[in-house]
Amino acid sequence: MNKPLISVKDLTVRFHTDEGLITAVDNVSFDIAPGEVLGLVGESGSGKSVTAKSLMQLNAGNTQYDEKSSIILNVDDQEIDVLSLKNDSELRIVRGGAISMIFQEPMASFAPAITIGDQMVEQLLIHSSMTKKEASEFSIEMLERVGIPDASQRFKQYAFEFSGGMRQRAMIAMALSTKPQLLIADEPTTALDVTIQAQVIDLMKDLVSEFGMGILFITHDLGVIAQTADRVAVMYLGNLIETGTVRQVIREPHHPYTLGLLNALPKLDDLEAPLTPVPGDIPSPLERPSGCVFHTRCPQNLGARCETEIPKLLKGAKNRMTACHLVEENGASKS
Amino acid sequence: MNKPLVSVKNLTVTYQIGHSFVGKNTYLNAVNDASISITKGSFYGLVGESGSGKTTLGRAILKAAPISKGSVHYDDGEVSYDLSAISKIELKDYRKRAQLIFQDPYAALSPRMTVRDIIAEPLEVMGITKTREETDKRVREIAQKCRLNLEHLRRFPHAFSGGQRQRISIARALVSGPQFIVADESVAALDVSIQADVLNLLKDIQREMGLTFLFISHDLSVVAHTCDHVAVMYLGRLVETAPTSQLFNSPKHPYTKALFSAIPSLDPDHDSQAQKLEGEIPSPTDPPPGCKFHTRCPFAEGICMTEEPKLEVADGEHEVSCHRWRELFNA
Numbered sequence: 001m002n003k004p005l006i007s008v009k010d011l012t013v014r015f016h017t018d019e020g021l022i023t024a025v026d027n028v029s030f031d032i033a034p035g036e037v038l039g040l041v042g043e044s045g046s047g048k049s050v051t052a053k054s055l056m057q058l059n060a061g062n063t064q065y066d067e068k069s070s071i072i073l074n075v076d077d078q079e080i081d082v083l084s085l086k087n088d089s090e091l092r093i094v095r096g097g098a099i100s101m102i103f104q105e106p107m108a109s110f111a112p113a114i115t116i117g118d119q120m121v122e123q124l125l126i127h128s129s130m131t132k133k134e135a136s137e138f139s140i141e142m143l144e145r146v147g148i149p150d151a152s153q154r155f156k157q158y159a160f161e162f163s164g165g166m167r168q169r170a171m172i173a174m175a176l177s178t179k180p181q182l183l184i185a186d187e188p189t190t191a192l193d194v195t196i197q198a199q200v201i202d203l204m205k206d207l208v209s210e211f212g213m214g215i216l217f218i219t220h221d222l223g224v225i226a227q228t229a230d231r232v233a234v235m236y237l238g239n240l241i242e243t244g245t246v247r248q249v250i251r252e253p254h255h256p257y258t259l260g261l262l263n264a265l266p267k268l269d270d271l272e273a274p275l276t277p278v279p280g281d282i283p284s285p286l287e288r289p290s291g292c293v294f295h296t297r298c299p300q301n302l303g304a305r306c307e308t309e310i311p312k313l314l315k316g317a318k319n320r321m322t323a324c325h326l327v328e329e330n331g332a333s334k335s
Numbered sequence: 336m337n338k339p340l341v342s343v344k345n346l347t348v349t350y351q352i353g354h355s356f357v358g359k360n361t362y363l364n365a366v367n368d369a370s371i372s373i374t375k376g377s378f379y380g381l382v383g384e385s386g387s388g389k390t391t392l393g394r395a396i397l398k399a400a401p402i403s404k405g406s407v408h409y410d411d412g413e414v415s416y417d418l419s420a421i422s423k424i425e426l427k428d429y430r431k432r433a434q435l436i437f438q439d440p441y442a443a444l445s446p447r448m449t450v451r452d453i454i455a456e457p458l459e460v461m462g463i464t465k466t467r468e469e470t471d472k473r474v475r476e477i478a479q480k481c482r483l484n485l486e487h488l489r490r491f492p493h494a495f496s497g498g499q500r501q502r503i504s505i506a507r508a509l510v511s512g513p514q515f516i517v518a519d520e521s522v523a524a525l526d527v528s529i530q531a532d533v534l535n536l537l538k539d540i541q542r543e544m545g546l547t548f549l550f551i552s553h554d555l556s557v558v559a560h561t562c563d564h565v566a567v568m569y570l571g572r573l574v575e576t577a578p579t580s581q582l583f584n585s586p587k588h589p590y591t592k593a594l595f596s597a598i599p600s601l602d603p604d605h606d607s608q609a610q611k612l613e614g615e616i617p618s619p620t621d622p623p624p625g626c627k628f629h630t631r632c633p634f635a636e637g638i639c640m641t642e643e644p645k646l647e648v649a650d651g652e653h654e655v656s657c658h659r660w661r662e663l664f665n666a
Contacts, residue, residue: 043526044497163615164385193384193553195612198597202611220526223599246603264531266560268598271583275535275560278528281496 003074004031005214006055006182012066013050013059021064022285024050026238026293029313032182037208037215039229039246041222041261045282047238048218052184055082055216056095073098075181097127100175104187106167110159116143117155120174127178142173146203165196172203176211186218201227222265226250234258237283237293240313244320254322256300292325300326338410339372340515340547341396345405346370348388348395352620363620365391367571368405370646373515373549373564375411378541380562380579381551382594386616388571389551393517396549397433398426409433411514431461434508438520440500444492450503451488454478457511473510480540481506498529502536509540519551534561555594559583564652567591570627571619573646577653587655587664590628626658634659 013025025047032038042048053059055071071082075098085091103109111119117139124135136155143151146169159167168188175183185204189197205228208215217228225232225246232249234242234257242255253259260278267273280297283289289296295306305325313323316331346369353361366388373379383389394400396407398418407418411432416425437443444453454474457463464470478488481502492500501521508516518537522530538561541548552558558565559579566576567590575588586592593612614631617623626644629635638658646656649665657663 043528165615193616194555194597195384195593196615198599198611199613201599221599222527223601226601226603227599227605250601250603261528262601264527265601266531266534266554266556267601268556268559268583268595271559271580273560275531277530277532277535279532281498281529282526284496 002033005034005074007031007072009070011051011054011069011071013054014064016062016064019286023288024238024285025054028240030233030240030243032214032216034181034214035212036231037217037229039225039232040216040218040235041220041225041232042235043220043282045237045285046235048235049186052186052216052218055184056099056101057082057085057091092126096123096178098180099182099184100178100180101184101186102171102175102188104190106171107159109171110167112159115156115158116170120177123174123178139177142177143170146173164192165199168192168200169203172207176207179211180213182214182216184216189224190219204228222250222261237285237288239293239323241294241323242321248318248320254316254320254327255324256298256326257294302326337374337376340375340409340411342372342408343396344370346392346395346402346407347404348391348400349403361620364571365619366395369573371566371573371576373547375547376545377564378548378550378562380558380565381549381568382553382555382558382565383568384553384616386570386619387568389568390519392568393519393549393551397435397517398429431463431511432513433515434511434513436504436508436516436518436521439524440497440504443504444500446492449488450490450492453492453503454506454510457507461511463511477506477510480509482536497525498532501525501533505536513546515547517549517551520553522557523552523554537561555598567594570616570622572627573656574628575655581653585664587649587653587660588657589632589634589663634663
């Protein structure tokens with residue numbers, strides 16, 4: 001079997017804060033194969049961005065990775081242990097080299113006082129052997145590829161001269177120009193209007209088939225996931241609670257939280273259907289519930305077991321994984 | 336039929352954005368020639384992308400944006416105001432009757448006031464209650480309606496989650512006993528699992544207290560589930576208004592249709608055959624001539640580029656502003 005492109009095992013991330021040690025990501029494991037799009041879904045505070053940033057060690061200085069956490073990147077027949085990389089120069093093969101990232105708010109990610117072109121050229125000079133002239137030509141080509149009209153003029157402009165959709169296209173062009181093996185897209189369409197979002201999703205789909213890299217696609221929008229991802233991983237309060245192919249998870253969710261999320265979504269094919277919220281509020285990460293982190297809001301809470309015992313992410317039929325006592329017990333009684 | 340609570344006629348909101356000593360000043364029409372009428376007791380939705388003028392229209396109805404041309408009338412049976420010629424004393428009274436719920440519950444609540452003080456502030460500022468006992472009683476009543484615990488009232492906003500904060504904002508808007516509420520993107524900042532809860536709360540309150548809502552949102556599926564009448568805006572113009580089910584089942588404007596097809600489907604095998612819009616919303620400082628949508632419209636032809644279409648009745652309460660709706664969507 002082919003090696004996965006990236007393999008995350010038992011990732012636990014904590015932050016030192018004034019209020020104490022906060023667990024942001026707890027024992028998360030997943031693989032991404034080359035060319036695969038993994039959708040990471042979760043609400044705010046679920047730890048999806050922290051997970052993604054860990055892949056490049058982009059979390060802030062107060063971060064602590066637990067000892068058994070491991071992130072192994074397989075590129076060019078080499079195994080890179082990401083968490084063992086110490087300083088910025090060692091991390092450079094990962095940051096912008098093997099992995100690129102697209103952020104939610106492109107206005108905040110481009111430097112405001114440097115032209116888009118200069119920013120694109122700068123990273124190519126660091127990560128490739130191109131000369132400045134080649135890098136400029138290639139950057140303009142990439143801008144054209146993502147559908148920016150007048151690319152050679154736009155190349156000389158600043159980020160504020162671009163509209164939101166154009167900025168996100170430029171961001172994508174920049175992220176792909178170093179030919180990364182893994183692209184991390186953190187809510188890339190959330191700040192965009194729906195008609196522009198549809199354009200950007202189409203563009204990303206085209207580019208995936210053209211460049212063939214793996215993608216970690218982070219979003220809170222299940223509709224966007226359904227249209228882009230091959231596999232889905234659902235997070236809640238720092239834990240991975242369900243994974244499976246996009247069809248499995250969206251059509252037949254196993255975990256009560258995934259089911260709750262889908263029921264809370266307003267659907268266009270049935271306007272009369274009442275909206276069913278997931279009861280209660282997301283607990284603060286300072287007060288993580290004991291046992292299953294979802295038990296405080298779970299409509300199918302089994303009582304003592306859910307409140308004390310942490311459910312394991314167990315493999316079910318067809319390679320699906322679910323972390324839920326109820327699913328485990330039902331599965332056991334069926335077989 | 337019910338009388339309209341708010342009727343907006345040919346409203347234009349103009350902002351001056353450039354100043355020049357010689358030559359012309361630059362103006363921007365954030366809302367252009369818009370007419371809507373909001374029936375008493377309805378949940379009226381206003382949809383559009385960023386820059387479409389939906390927030391400005393909502394604010395003009397609250398007299399928080401300038402009414403440059405046209406008129407806005409408010410009539411709740413007790414009082415009747417013409418907002419373009421309202422006096423200071425009348426405006427004070429209008430503020431009690433018409434309230435706003437903001438988008439971001441993190442920015443809208445003062446971090447240095449307790450929840451009780453936040454909710455009580457409108458009562459004190461408007462002089463609605465005379466004694467502290469009276470104020471407290473009113474605050475407790477409203478807090479209960481908005482599903483806040485009484486012990487919450489002593490705390491500060493930082494202790495609350497997004498959904499709880501939005502319930503506090505709603506309580507503050509309701510405390511003065513308004514008839515009319517403008518909810519501007521009031522669930523956009525919330526997670527889906529919480530969003531449904533706040534939407535249900537708004538609907539319950541509207542039914543119980545017989546209020547009228549103007550619900551401004553960019554999210555069509557949210558609007559479809561909560562509103563009974565919807566108006567779609569594009570670049571400061573109303574392009575289509577209709578009862579919700581009519582708008583969703585048979586949209587008559589190419590832009591409305593495109594908006595629907597742009598919503599990502601939950602079905603992974605859904606093949607979006609529908610026309611995707613190209614390009615972006617033009618700058619409102621330099622709007623295109625003719626129909627404002629022609630630069631992105633897949634059906635634009637000669638007349639669309641020169642003549643601006645008027646909002647006309649298509650079918651009962653269904654109005655559309657398009658030169659070609661008859662041939663395109665009147666099947």
